[in-house]
Each structure stands twice: as C-alpha cells, then as structure tokens.
Amino acid sequence: MNVLVGEAGLCRGIELAYAKMNKLAGEVGLMKATHRAGSRAASRWDPLQRIGSDATELLKRYPGLANVTVVEGFDAVEQGDVVVVGHKGIDRQFMEDATSKGAVLHDSQCPFMRKYDATASSLVKEGHDLIVFGKPGNHHCLYAKGLAESSGRVGLIAEKVCDIANELDVKGRKWACIVQVTGNSAGWERFKSDLSQTGVEAKVCDTLCPDSLSRQESACEMARRADAVIIVNDCGGSTQSVFEQCRAVNSRTFSYDPDDAFPAQWLEGAETVALTGGIHVPAWLLDGIAGEMRSLASRQGVRAKR
Numbered sequence: 625m626n627v628l629v630g631e632a633g634l635c636r637g638i639e640l641a642y643a644k645m646n647k648l649a650g651e652v653g654l655m656k657a658t659h660r661a662g663s664r665a666a667s668r669w670d671p672l673q674r675i676g677s678d679a680t681e682l683l684k685r686y687p688g689l690a691n692v693t694v695v696e697g698f699d700a701v702e703q704g705d706v707v708v709v710g711h712k713g714i715d716r717q718f719m720e721d722a723t724s725k726g727a728v729l730h731d732s733q734c735p736f737m738r739k740y741d742a743t744a745s746s747l748v749k750e751g752h753d754l755i756v757f758g759k760p761g762n763h764h765c766l767y768a769k770g771l772a773e774s775s776g777r778v779g780l781i782a783e784k785v786c787d788i789a790n791e792l793d794v795k796g797r798k799w800a801c802i803v804q805v806t807g808n809s810a811g812w813e814r815f816k817s818d819l820s821q822t823g824v825e826a827k828v829c830d831t832l833c834p835d836s837l838s839r840q841e842s843a844c845e846m847a848r849r850a851d852a853v854i855i856v857n858d859c860g861g862s863t864q865s866v867f868e869q870c871r872a873v874n875s876r877t878f879s880y881d882p883d884d885a886f887p888a889q890w891l892e893g894a895e896t897v898a899l900t901g902g903i904h905v906p907a908w909l910l911d912g913i914a915g916e917m918r919s920l921a922s923r924q925g926v927r928a929k930r
Contacts, residue, residue: 625891625921627914628846630900633907635835635862637734638671641711642686644732649688652706656695659710659733660763669858669904672710681908701727708732712763713741736833737764740805743829744768747800753778755788755826757815758804762861765804783811785818792824799826806836806861806903808868835903836862840869846898847874852890854880856901856913863902870898882913891921 634642649655657672667673672694674682683690692708698718701707703726709719713733722729733741744767747754754772758765760781769779778797782788792799801819803812809832816828839862847853847870855867857879871877878890891897899914 625894625918626896627917628850628896628898629910629914630839630842630846630898631907632835632839632842632900632903633905633910634671635734635833635839635903637711637736637833637835638903641671641708641732641734642682642689644730645692645708646686646688648706648708648730649691654691654693655706655708656701657692657708657710658695658697658700659712659714661696669860669902671904674906681906698722698725701725703727706730711737713737734833736831736835737805740764740802740831740833741767743802743831744771747802747827747829748772748775748777750800751777751798752800752827753797754780755799755801755819756781756804757783757801757812758807759783759861759864762804762806764806764861768802783808783815785815785822789822792822799824801826801828802831804861805831805833806865807832808865809837809840810869810872836865839900839903840866843898843900844869844873846900847877850874850896850898851876851894853877853898854890854900854913854917856899856905856910857881858902858904860902860904862904866900866902874898880913882909886913886916886920888920891917 645657659672675689675692676694698721701722705727707722707727708730709732711734719729748771754768756765756768758781765781769781772779780788780791812832819826843866853870853874855863857863867879899910901910
C-alpha cells in the first residue's frame with residue numbers, strides 16, 4: 625500500500641514561535657510561556673502543552689524549550705518573570721497587567737493571527753459592523769465578534785450568506801467582512817461571491833492564513849490521487865477546513881484520532897492512501913502513523929485495489 629504523507633506538519637506560525645522561544649531561552653535561561661486558550665477538545669494538541677508532555681522530538685529541534693515552563697493565566701506570572709506569548713497571542717489586558725506587575729513580555733504571536741486581530745480591530749475602530757466567514761464556535765471568529773460587540777457594533781459569524789440575510793437588510797449599518805484565519809478557502813470564495821450578489825456594500829478583507837490555504841490545496845491534490853484519505857484530527861479549525869475540502873473531492877475521507885485504534889476497514893481496497901493533518905499535527909507524528917498504517921495493511925492482509 626502506498627501512503628502519500630502531507631508535507632505540512634506544524635504550521636509556519638507555530639514553528640516561528642518555537643524558534644523565537646528557543647533563541648530567547650538560550651539568552652535568558654528559565655522563562656514562562658502562555659497564550660490564549662483554545663477549546664477543551666483541542667487543548668491536548670496545544671503547541672505549548674506539547675513542550676511539557678511530548679517534548680522528545682521537539683527538543684531535538686529546539687533544545688532551548690527545556691527551559692520553558694508553560695503557565696495559564698495572569699496569576700501564574702510573577703515580578704521579574706520573562707514571559708513569551710505563544711503563537712495564538714494573548715488579550716491586551718493580560719499584556720498590560722503582566723507588564724505592570726514587572727514581568728518582561730516577548731510576543732511570538734503568529735504573524736497571520738496578528739494581521740487578523742489587527743484587521744478586525746481597525747475595522748471596528750473605523751465604525752464597521754463585522755461579518756466573519758467561519759465556524760460559529762471558532763476562537764478567531766468569536767474574538768472578532770467580541771471586538772465588534774464590545775464597541776457597540778454588530779458582529780456576525782456565518783458560513784452562508786443566506787443565514788444572515790435578515791441582518792444584512794437592516795439599514796444604516798456599515799459592513800466589513802473578514803475570514804477565519806483557518807477558514808475553508810473554497811467556502812470563502814463562494815461566500816464573497818454570494819455577498820456581492822446581495823448588493824450589500826461591504827469592505828472585504830482577506831485574512832485567510834497562507835499556510836492554511838496551501839495546506840488545503842495540497843491536501844486536495846493528494847485526495848484526488850488517493851483511494852482513501854486520512855485526516856489526523858487536532859480538533860482545530862484548520863483540520864475542519866482540510867477535511868471539508870478533501871471530502872468534496874474524495875468521498876472516502878476519514879477523520880482519525882491517534883488515541884483510538886486505527887480502523888482497518890478504512891484501508892480496504894485502497895492501493896494509495898493520503899495522510900495529512902491540521903496545523904497542530906507535527907510531521908514526526910504523521911510519519912509514525914504512516915508506518916503504522918503500512919504495518920496494519922501488511923499484518924491484516926488488507927486487499928489493495930486491482
């Protein structure tokens with residue numbers, strides 16, 4: 625059985641954050657790290673949590689991370705601490721409070737997330753009501769919606785224009801539209817087209833991460849060549865988008881949690897299988913799963929397609 629393994633492991637923003645932490649730890653020694661919390665389901669995939677719980681492969685690349693202690697929230701920060709903000713960023717209030725407490729902060733937020741946050745903030749300050757294309761529960765979407773509402777503006781999250789048609793008909797609103805950083809790129813194109821056809825004036829800003837875009841395009845290219853597609857699910861928005869895109873071109877697309885036994889029936893009749901994952905899934909984990917899949921196919925005599 626031939627396994628096509630996606631070239632994308634951890635995303636660029638995560639790798640940049642790790643590299644900055646590694647360099648800084650070499651200069652200052654012990655330090656702390658924190659960033660915004662994600663969903664409970666996604667927490668075990670958090671790149672910062674990986675530093676403490678799954679560090680063997682990580683330390684081979686970034687040995688300075690051995691000096692990093694991951695903390696949650698302001699209460700864990702003490703005077704004189706060196707604190708690195710991870711790739712997800714942190715609320716401005718945390719940064720102000722930690723600085724006033726005497727901590728030294730270093731920001732390693734993903735540049736694409738920083739652009740998204742800054743774009744949403746700028747649009748709200750300009751007096752725009754916000755439309756966010758993306759998942760209702762996604763933390764990027766909720767952040768932008770919260771920004772709008774805290775300034776007395778309207779914040780909408782939707783994947784289809786028809787779902788917010790009534791809101792768009794309200795007169796006197798000044799609309800702007802952005803996209804979830806890890807949003808479905810094909811869905812985003814449809815959304816923009818549908819929005820333009822409503823006749824509603826809206827300032828459209830493309831805040832989709834280039835890493836997510838290329839990850840989705842690469843996954844779809846593999847999906848077209850494969851008999852089955854396995855998506856390692858890190859419970860994040862990036863994985864959802866990759867899964868949706870692959871399922872659209874290959875009906876035999878499956879979501880896999882590495883904590884579960886691999887379902888051998890997914891490989892039945894497959895001569896070529898594509899394997900990829902979301903932005904929190906490291907390349908070494910994909911390589912390990914690919915090896916397990918090949919071994920499983922060999923042990924159980926999974927039939928390849930003739």
